[in-house]
Amino acid sequence: MNFGPLIFLGVFFTMACSWFGMIVVPQLQIGGQQPVKLEATGQMYPLPRAGLAQQGAAVYRANGCAACHSQQVRQGPPVFDVKLNDLGTNAAQVADIARKINHAAGAPLPGKNIWRTPVKKDADAAAKRLTDAGAKAAVVIVPTGADIERGWGARVSVAQDYLYDQPLMLGSRRIGPDLANIGARKPGADWQLWHLYNPRLITDGSFMPAYRFLFNEVPRRKDAPPALGALDKTLVAKTFPEPAGETVTDIVPTAEAVALVAYLASLNPDAPLFEAPAPVPPPPAAPATNTPAAVKP
Numbered sequence: 001m002n003f004g005p006l007i008f009l010g011v012f013f014t015m016a017c018s019w020f021g022m023i024v025v026p027q028l029q030i031g032g033q034q035p036v037k038l039e040a041t042g043q044m045y046p047l048p049r050a051g052l053a054q055q056g057a058a059v060y061r062a063n064g065c066a067a068c069h070s071q072q073v074r075q076g077p078p079v080f081d082v083k084l085n086d087l088g089t090n091a092a093q094v095a096d097i098a099r100k101i102n103h104a105a106g107a108p109l110p111g112k113n114i115w116r117t118p119v120k121k122d123a124d125a126a127a128k129r130l131t132d133a134g135a136k137a138a139v140v141i142v143p144t145g146a147d148i149e150r151g152w153g154a155r156v157s158v159a160q161d162y163l164y165d166q167p168l169m170l171g172s173r174r175i176g177p178d179l180a181n182i183g184a185r186k187p188g189a190d191w192q193l194w195h196l197y198n199p200r201l202i203t204d205g206s207f208m209p210a211y212r213f214l215f216n217e218v219p220r221r222k223d224a225p226p227a228l229g230a231l232d233k234t235l236v237a238k239t240f241p242e243p244a245g246e247t248v249t250d251i252v253p254t255a256e257a258v259a260l261v262a263y264l265a266s267l268n269p270d271a272p273l274f275e276a277p278a279p280v281p282p283p284p285a286a287p288a289t290n291t292p293a294a295v296k297p
């Protein structure tokens, strides 16, 4: 008997199913994603990276940074905080209810978290009890998980975060730390430049390769003024090795190094989204200063 057509149909059906499941369904789910307007700030999210940062993405790619660094934050099940925003007119009753909800809550103050629970239903019920007593209470979803505890991100990474990135450099190996939010984590451009020039000058025993070819080493006489754009050697915690004699070496970052650092600074997906809720990030602090204390990790 000739089973040819049957085998063909079987193979065709198997292939068609996996094509449908792995290509068509994801395309239908997220293929048409557009930037969204954030409730908290009214800004669009995400915004395309600035031109210099886009050039830096190419340098990141060319130097194989993604071989050792991932750019994706993972998350465990979230917990729910019941937050008291306003005590209302009946403060005594609100205090009483707050104590009933959580014995350890102490004196309720506006802006205080009354209770943390892994069950959303319970958090909603507690917030309702406070609201019924005239207070203003809200339930805040707080992401948890190993990556979040390490400070690698405010929330899980989702497809929306990478809308403008092509190609994606998510990485799959974590020989170094995840860099999804490195723009928010490190003190400033000088830290990044010195770290790229020689990670060992910044982090003891680091085995990240030194990207010295992204810098020009310019020798000069000790009494001559430093080269334009040279990095400040007083910012590295270790003694910088100098050649013997009358000359010193200035370390001047190339355009590629500057672009790469602009790209690193642009990495910070922390906007709260519908599919990835996060506590609203605090307003940006004063720009990071490059003091020696800040350079020391």
Ligand code: HEC
Pocket (backbone or CB within 6 Å): 060, 063, 064, 065, 066, 067, 068, 069, 175, 176, 177, 179, 182, 185, 192, 195, 199, 203, 206, 207, 208, 209, 211, 260, 264
């Ligand atoms: C061979 C693996 C490897 C490669 C390739 C690599 N790194 Fe690293 N990286 C590490 C390790 C390990 C650390 C942790 C030690 C340290 O801070 O130096 C690190 C740390 C970092 C940090 C500091 C992270 C933090 O949270 O403190 C940054 C930023 C960084 N790398 C950027 C880069 C960039 C940009 C490239 C590409 C030009 C790159 N790395 C290539 C291994 C690597």
